[in-house]
Amino acid sequence: MSTPPSVSARPRAFGAGRVLITVYAILAIGATSRAIYQIFTAFSTAPLAITLSALSGVIYVLATVALILPGPRWYRTAWITISFELAGVLVIGTLSLIAPQDFADRSTVWSEYGIGYLFIPLVLPVLGMLYLRRRHRLAAEA
Amino acid sequence: MIGWYTVVEVAIAVLAGLFSVVLGLAGRKPNDYTIGAALLVEVLLVAQVVIAIVAPFAGNRPTGSEIEFYIYLVAALLIPLLGGFWALVERDRWSTVILGIACLAVAVMMVRMNIIWTVQIA
Numbered sequence: 001m002s003t004p005p006s007v008s009a010r011p012r013a014f015g016a017g018r019v020l021i022t023v024y025a026i027l028a029i030g031a032t033s034r035a036i037y038q039i040f041t042a043f044s045t046a047p048l049a050i051t052l053s054a055l056s057g058v059i060y061v062l063a064t065v066a067l068i069l070p071g072p073r074w075y076r077t078a079w080i081t082i083s084f085e086l087a088g089v090l091v092i093g094t095l096s097l098i099a100p101q102d103f104a105d106r107s108t109v110w111s112e113y114g115i116g117y118l119f120i121p122l123v124l125p126v127l128g129m130l131y132l133r134r135r136h137r138l139a140a141e142a
Numbered sequence: 143m144i145g146w147y148t149v150v151e152v153a154i155a156v157l158a159g160l161f162s163v164v165l166g167l168a169g170r171k172p173n174d175y176t177i178g179a180a181l182l183v184e185v186l187l188v189a190q191v192v193i194a195i196v197a198p199f200a201g202n203r204p205t206g207s208e209i210e211f212y213i214y215l216v217a218a219l220l221i222p223l224l225g226g227f228w229a230l231v232e233r234d235r236w237s238t239v240i241l242g243i244a245c246l247a248v249a250v251m252m253v254r255m256n257i258i259w260t261v262q263i264a
Contacts, residue, residue: 015236018228022240026221026247033213041207118250 024064032057086125155249162242172229184222206258
C-alpha cells in the first residue's frame, strides 16, 4: 500500500500540469516565506492581513502537494484548496479595495486580486481547476 | 546590490526564461543550451550572494530589511536548482518550459530584492 506509484502510472495530463505545479510551488514558497517573515517582524501592525498571508501560504503548499500526489483523496484536497484560493483572491481582493486600511502594505498575496504577484493568484486557481477536470477525464477514459 | 549588475542579471534571467519557455512549447526536450541558461542564471545568483555579503563593508547597505532580502535570495537560489533537477529527472518538453519559468521567477525576485535594497516607500 505504501509503495509510491511508478512514473508510468501517472495520468497523461501530468506533463503540462507539471508547469502548473511549478508555478504553484513558487507561489507556495513566496507566500509561506513572506508570511513567516511578517509574523516575526510586523504581526502587530496588520494582524488580519498577516494571518491571511499565513493561511494563503498553507493553502498553496497543500494545493501543490495535492496536485502532485495521486489518488481520490488528494484529488478532492486539490479541489478544496484550489476553490478556497479562488474564493480567497476574489473576497480578499474585493475587501482590500473596500477597506484598504486593514490591508496596509499589500500584505497578502490576495490583496487587490494579487496585483503584487502579477495577478498570478487570480489566474492560477482557474488553470488548476481546468487541469484537474482534464486529468479526471483522461483518467476516466483510460 | 550593485545597480548595473542587477540590471544585467535580470536581463539575462528574462532572456534565458523566454528562450526556454519558447523552446519548450516548441517541443524541445531539455538540452545543454536550456539547462546551461538556467545554470548561468544560478551562477549569477551565487555572485549576487557574494555581492550582498561584501557590499555593506564598502558602505553599500540595504535600506530595507536585510532578513527579507536574504529570504528572497535563498528562495531564488533554490528555484533554478529544483527546475534543473526536474529537467534532468524527467526529460520532456514540459521540463524545458519549467526551466524557463524558473528563470523568469528569478527575474521577478531580483526586481523585488532590488526594491528591498534601494527603494523604501514607507
